[in-house]
Amino acid sequence: MGKDDFRCIECNEKASELHRDYSNGILKITICESCQKPVDKYIEYDPVIILIDAILCKTQAFRHILFNTSLNIHWKLCVFCLLCEAYLRWSLLHGSKQSSDPADIIRYTKEWEFYSMFGLASLELWAFCGGVLCFLWLVVGLLQSRPLELSLLLRGLLLSCYGKVLLIPAVIWEHDYSPLCLGLIKLFVLTSNSQAIRVILNSSRRLSLMAVCVGLLSETCVAQACKKLPWSIQDVLTFD
Structure with missing residues (x-):
């Protein structure tokens, strides 16, 4: 995905990245500039939890799947x-x-x-x-x-x-x-x-x-x- 292709799962604002990769494998989740919450908390979650939230029709889970993943199945x-x-x-x-x-x-x-x-x-x-x-x-x-x-x-x-x-x-x-x-x-x-x-x-x-x-x-x-x-x-x- 290119720049500004991601979305904040909380407020739906566009984001340039989901996380920042520092040295030694340290990752820091990007904070949304609009709502001051993590852009996508689901990148740290187990897929089973994401699936359960999707079954419950949670808006955040749907935004994660549709905007912030390259799921092509x-x-x-x-x-x-x-x-x-x-x-x-x-x-x-x-x-x-x-x-x-x-x-x-x-x-x-x-x-x-x-x-x-x-x-x-x-x-x-x-x-x-x-x-x-x-x-x-x-x-x-x-x-x-x-x-x-x-x-x-x-x-x-x-x-x-x-x-x-x-x-x-x-x-x-x-x-x-x-x-x-x-x-x-x-x-x-x-x-x-x-x-x-x-x-x-x-x-x-x-x-x-x-x-x-x-x-x-x-x-x-x-x-x-x-x-x-x-x-x-x-x-x-x-x-x-």
Whole structure:
């Protein structure tokens, strides 16, 4: 990162460095000139503590991850989360039906159904991200004439979808309240998305919630459209 690419996790002011390296391996955390607090206290913290604070949606933890680290696993995390969601949909598609004949074509049908679920999950995710980015571009970029880093927003949205990995244990340890668990996981992911938008834009909670609602509406419309189309992927690959 270059000069003034860092942010103070307390007041969001720009900083040129997070720490100063003296001789003999002595490090001193930089103090923010605006709030007189450490620019980023998390550089001394264990990653587990940072992860816990991120799960709790703490603003400081989100600023540390989004601004003060070079974490570039958002694409890998995105693919992994999509695989988790595709597995959930695939496992609920036919329940526990299994074929006794190992040569039965149903085995191959179910494999292609998993690929179709992955495609549908990907399409809905990009519809969500597209809806959020278009809304913010219109409101923040055009109406408020503020600079908007779409790549940073996309990175923040993908990283804040980490809650989808909870779909796997929700399927493995299924019980009578699984719909409630899935709803809570969805709510947690949307809350993390909203917090990421709020931190990146340094905006009000209302704006970030509106952006998430627009994205959710876009995702729902695409999902319903895929179900209504007579030539949808799910109908083509499902031989029921």
